[in-house]
Amino acid sequence: MRVPERIRALASLLPEGCRCAADIGTDHGLLPILALKEGRAERCIACDLREGPLAAARRNAAAAGVSDRVDFRLADGLAGLSPGEADCIVIAGMGGETVAGILERGREAALTAGKLILSPQSQLSLVRRWLSDNGFRIAREDLLTEEGKTYLLLCAEPGEERLSEVQAAFGPRLLERRDGLLRGILKSKRDRLARILEKMPQESRRRADVLAEAALVREGLDAWSAGPKKTDENGPRPFDVM
Secondary structure (H helix, E strand, C coil): CCCCHHHHHHHHCCCCCEEEEEEECCCCCHHHHHHHHCCCEEEEEEEECCHHHHHHHHHHHHHHCCHHHEEEEECCHHHHCCCCCCCEEEEEEECHHHHHHHHHHCHHHHHCCCEEEEEECCCHHHHHHHHHHCCEEEEEEEEEEECCEEEEEEEEEECCCCCCHHHHHHCHHHHHCCCHHHHHHHHHHHHHHHHHHHHCCCCCCCHHHHHHHHHHHHHHHHHHHCCCCCCCCCCCCCCCCC
């Protein structure tokens, strides 16, 4: 069974000695299977909203010989978890609005987890804002490239952290360590928005929104430049996949 590198990267972020990891939106159960086979968790809870993927996860876990250590639950988001049941919660492969909604609806279960591992695919600022507003600190952020796509992997732990608009948009840990891949993304956005503005009529109703977005990107580049430590833009990164 081929396991995508982003799933391997997510599993690698599980804390040492993880008692119970809950994978929300488990799909085919690849992350719980990998976590158990590599000894990264003692047991796992695999939750999915749909019976089809959950049935596939059951078959895959049986084939891998780990069924006895996985609880399979048909549930919407965190509704299948009791508070404190999982000491690590993984939510990946969904839009940021969906991830933030899952966390909000399952607030009690989220707040009693020792770590949240999140990989939203859009609207990243919504997720970072939810964490900041609900007593979590972003402990780690990494960007992973796989098959031409870029993914954010984020670890959050209980703690106080207030985020600026720029930090919420582009990531406090990515900015402060001057992540090379983030800089490339920001420069591409800056250039794309400049081309849009060049062609956009002055009277366009969208012009103010594009100008505001361009200003935020420029702030992001300024914040990146002010970061304390620079990574090698062309060198190996923790989760880069060639």
